[in-house]
Amino acid sequence: MTDQIREQISALLDGELAAGETGLLVRRMERDTELRRVFASYVIAGESLRSPGGVVASRDFAARVSAALAEGGVAMPVPAPERVAGMPQKWRRPLAGAAVAAGAALAAVLLVQPDAGRERFAGGRAAPPVVPAAAMMPVGGASPTLAQNQRLAGYLVAHGQYATPIGRRVAWSNALATDPGIARMPPEVAGQR
Amino acid sequence: MPNFPPVDGSEEAHEPRDGDERPMSGVEQSDLELVRRVQRGERAAFDLLVLRYQHKVVKLVARLLRDPAEAEDVAQEAFVKAYRAIGSFRGDSAFYTWLYRIAVNTARNAMASRQRRPLDYESDLSESEQSTVESRMRHSDTPEAVALSDEIHRTVNRAVGDLPEDLRTAVILREVEGLSYEEIAQAMDCPVGTVRSRIFRAREAIDRSLKPLLE
Numbered sequence: 001m002t003d004q005i006r007e008q009i010s011a012l013l014d015g016e017l018a019a020g021e022t023g024l025l026v027r028r029m030e031r032d033t034e035l036r037r038v039f040a041s042y043v044i045a046g047e048s049l050r051s052p053g054g055v056v057a058s059r060d061f062a063a064r065v066s067a068a069l070a071e072g073g074v075a076m077p078v079p080a081p082e083r084v085a086g087m088p089q090k091w092r093r094p095l096a097g098a099a100v101a102a103g104a105a106l107a108a109v110l111l112v113q114p115d116a117g118r119e120r121f122a123g124g125r126a127a128p129p130v131v132p133a134a135a136m137m138p139v140g141g142a143s144p145t146l147a148q149n150q151r152l153a154g155y156l157v158a159h160g161q162y163a164t165p166i167g168r169r170v171a172w173s174n175a176l177a178t179d180p181g182i183a184r185m186p187p188e189v190a191g192q193r
Numbered sequence: 194m195p196n197f198p199p200v201d202g203s204e205e206a207h208e209p210r211d212g213d214e215r216p217m218s219g220v221e222q223s224d225l226e227l228v229r230r231v232q233r234g235e236r237a238a239f240d241l242l243v244l245r246y247q248h249k250v251v252k253l254v255a256r257l258l259r260d261p262a263e264a265e266d267v268a269q270e271a272f273v274k275a276y277r278a279i280g281s282f283r284g285d286s287a288f289y290t291w292l293y294r295i296a297v298n299t300a301r302n303a304m305a306s307r308q309r310r311p312l313d314y315e316s317d318l319s320e321s322e323q324s325t326v327e328s329r330m331r332h333s334d335t336p337e338a339v340a341l342s343d344e345i346h347r348t349v350n351r352a353v354g355d356l357p358e359d360l361r362t363a364v365i366l367r368e369v370e371g372l373s374y375e376e377i378a379q380a381m382d383c384p385v386g387t388v389r390s391r392i393f394r395a396r397e398a399i400d401r402s403l404k405p406l407l408e
Contacts, residue, residue, distance in 0.1 A: 003393075010393040013245070014367060015219025016374045022226050030237030038400065040244050041407065045399040046368040047248045048349040055342050056255065057247040059407065061265055065243050065272045069236065 009039050013046070217287075219373050224288035231279050239279070243272055246289060250296045257300040263307075271299040345406060352402040356395055363388055364395035 008025050011017040017025065029035045040062065047054035217225070224245075230238035250271060255264035275295050282291055353361055359381070366372045366380060374392075378385045 003397075006397065007389065007393040010396050011389055012223060012241075014374065014392065015221065015223035016389060017223065019226055022223070023230070026227070026230060026235060026238050026241065029241065030235075036240070036244065037407075039241065041400045041403055042396045043245055043248070044345060044403065044407070045349050045352075045396060048346045049353065049365070049368045052346045053339075053342055054252070055248050055345050056264075056338075057251040057268070058265060058338070061247050061251065061269070062240065062243045064265075065247075065269050066236075066240050068269060068273055069239070069276055 005035065006038055009035060010042060013039065013042050218371075221287045221289075225284050228279060228282055228284070228288055231276070232282075239276055242288070242292075246292060247272075249289075250292065253293065253296055254300045257297065258303060260307075263303065267300055267303045268296065270303075271296040274299060341406070345403065348402050348406055349399055352399040353395070356398055360391050360395040360398070363391035364399075367392050 005025070005028065008017055008021060009029070012022060012025060029039065044055050224242065227238040227242055231242070247268070251264055251268045254268045254271065255261045258264055258267060271292070275292050278295070282288065353364065356364070362381060363377055366377045367374075372380065374385045374388045377388045377392075381388065
């Protein structure tokens, strides 16, 4: 083992090794136990200099971790999804929250508005409620289908803290009323539950 | 390249945000480089991260658990969890910060599990369980381990004290003060390459003193 490689190990430990040199060195260290021993020894020297009781892991600790990973067949996880292009990290969470809140509010409007809107329209005192085109789920006209009600109910379960109590109640009522499984359930079975 | 299973969704996998962008230290950059290699399937790079942080993590866990006998097992579990979750590490925080968080959560789980567990009495242990307990005792804060740690500390300090002044200054500025090579070069008024060489030679001298102890 040349001094040059050991000096590279020292620089790697300090984060001062050029990125281009790291790959080859890591591969060398994978094959050479003496190089890994040197790396561990440099780590111990640093820990010990920083604090008297700094060296606490037993000699074979790293080997046991490595064995646990190998024996346990621990595979590595999927790399995280790429960042949303052009969107800084710090904006993503607030935007996601706003989107959820807006979605919940929209769901509540869709559930509550149709009747109220018809009443006002029938009286001729107000124009029908303006609902954005994108929000026009196939709700208008006919009653919501079972699938739609279930989807809305599921949505409100997941985001219930954003929905109004009325919205939640209506969604649940609609879902239960149109669920054929519930409709078909004999009363004696329902009573056993 | 290995087929990565999804992250288990545990709390540990979430990377803490440091908020605004901040400059990374050399060690953080080096860690990130190693993490990227692990993410591409180079297990050996993870072994180096374990070697680098094993003492810190075991020490942290031992403090949290207040049970040195269990510390290495829990620390090992933390490293395994970190390995499983490393695909979710994006580098928004230092790897060490992320690893610390996993270690803390793993230690918390171990403490909660311990509270749910009935007390063990040695007389109730089977032979294999007894052997496990003894094995654990060998690894941790036994008097022998403490004595070895103290001996290592004394040996390192003696070796550093015996170093020529320029090597000693360089290694102290690096290891104790945490200065970068560039900062040490400015402080010692010498080229960065000289700093690198001095720190290496200091470490070699310490290693020569330590080797008999660690074999």
